[in-house]
Amino acid sequence: MKVILAGGGTGGHLYPAIALAEKLKSKEIDFIFMVSDRGIEREILSKLNYKFVEQNIKPFADRSFIGKINIFFGIAKEVYRLRRHFDVNDKVILFGGFAAAISGLIALIRGCDLYIHEQNSVMGFTNRFFAGYAKKVFISFEKTLRVKGKALVSGNPVRSSIIETVPKEELGKTVMLMGGSQGSRLLNNIMVESARGLVDKGYRIIHQTGKKLFNETKAKYESLGLLGNSNIELLDYLDDINHYYSKADILVSRAGSGSIFEIMKVRKPAVFVPLKIAAENHQYFNALEAVEKGCGVIIEENNLNKDILVKKIEEIHRDYKEKFLPKLLEIKTKDSVSIILKGMNL
Structure with a gap:
C-alpha cells in the first residue's frame, strides 16, 4: 500500500501535500506525488528528494468547445498512461486543481480508497466532482461553501518548517x-x-x-x-x-x-x-x-x-x-x- 498525493499547478495545492508527505515519511509509509508538468512541482519536489510523476494536463476553465474536447482526449490518454502507478490497495488523496483530476479518475477505475482535501473556502470544481465518491472530504475552513461529500474540518496542513509563534506584545515597523x-x-x-x-x-x-x-x-x-x-x-x-x-x-x-x-x-x-x-x-x-x-x-x-x-x-x-x-x-x-x-x- 502507498499513498498517492495528487494535485498541483500552484504552490497552494502542493504545499499541503508536502506537509502530509513529511509525516508519511516519518511513519515509513510509501508515497508518490502526481503533479502537473508546469515545472514548479519539479523544482520543489526534486529538492526534497520526493518521488513524483508529471502529468500532461491543462486547466479546463475558459477553454473553447474544441479546446475542451482536446482536453478530454488528453485526459483519457494520461489515464491510460499513468494507471500502472495505482494499485487497488493504494489510498489516493486529491488536493484540488486540474492536476488532481486524472488521479481521481484512475482511483475510481482501480477501486482505490479516495479522499479529498479542499484548501479554500469555496470548494473547487475538481474536488466537487469527486467528493461524492470520497470516503472523507477534509475541509480547511469551517464555513467552506459548496461542500459535497462526508466533510470533516481539518484545517490546511502547514509545513513543519513554519514554526508556531506567540504574537508580539509590541509591534515593530x-x-x-x-x-x-x-x-x-x-x-x-x-x-x-x-x-x-x-x-x-x-x-x-x-x-x-x-x-x-x-x-x-x-x-x-x-x-x-x-x-x-x-x-x-x-x-x-x-x-x-x-x-x-x-x-x-x-x-x-x-x-x-x-x-x-x-x-x-x-x-x-x-x-x-x-x-x-x-x-x-x-x-x-x-x-x-x-x-x-x-x-x-x-x-x-x-x-x-x-x-x-x-x-x-x-x-x-x-x-x-x-x-x-x-x-x-x-x-x-x-x-x-x-x-x-x-x-x-x-
Whole structure:
C-alpha cells in the first residue's frame, strides 16, 4: 500500500501535500506525488528528494468547445498512461486543481480508497466532482461553501518548517510583502509606489517579488532612486521563510489558503489583497475568515492604491494592541496532518 498525493499547478495545492508527505515519511509509509508538468512541482519536489510523476494536463476553465474536447482526449490518454502507478490497495488523496483530476479518475477505475482535501473556502470544481465518491472530504475552513461529500474540518496542513509563534506584545515597523513563487505584479507595483512613503514614516520593507518578476521590480526601485536603500530588502524567493516570518511585523499577502494558514500559525497581522480572478472569488472568502479571527484587514483589488495600502498598514500598527493582539492570542491552530491521517486510517 502507498499513498498517492495528487494535485498541483500552484504552490497552494502542493504545499499541503508536502506537509502530509513529511509525516508519511516519518511513519515509513510509501508515497508518490502526481503533479502537473508546469515545472514548479519539479523544482520543489526534486529538492526534497520526493518521488513524483508529471502529468500532461491543462486547466479546463475558459477553454473553447474544441479546446475542451482536446482536453478530454488528453485526459483519457494520461489515464491510460499513468494507471500502472495505482494499485487497488493504494489510498489516493486529491488536493484540488486540474492536476488532481486524472488521479481521481484512475482511483475510481482501480477501486482505490479516495479522499479529498479542499484548501479554500469555496470548494473547487475538481474536488466537487469527486467528493461524492470520497470516503472523507477534509475541509480547511469551517464555513467552506459548496461542500459535497462526508466533510470533516481539518484545517490546511502547514509545513513543519513554519514554526508556531506567540504574537508580539509590541509591534515593530517591518513590513513584508509575500509574493509567492510566482509573484504578483500588481502587489509588486503597489509596494514600489508605497515604498518612499513607508520608509519616510519609519518602516522597513522586506519585498519578495517572485522569481520571474524580480528584475522588473528591481528596475522600478532603481528608477525611483530606492535601490540599495538600507530599509528595503529585495528578494526573489524566501527559501528560509520562517526566518523572514520572525523578522516581519506586518504582512502584505494574497489570500490563498496556504498563506492564510501560515499567517495564522505565526500569528502576524496582515493586509490581505485577494486575487480578483480567483475561481468563485474564493480568496476573498479565505481572507474574510482570517479577518474574522483577527488576523488583519482586506483591501479588494478595485480599491487598491499606494495611499490605501499605507493607510491600512498604519492602522494595523496604531490599533495593534487594542484590536489585533487580543484576537491573535486566541487563535487555535489544528493539527491538520494528524486529523487527515487519522481520517485515512494511517
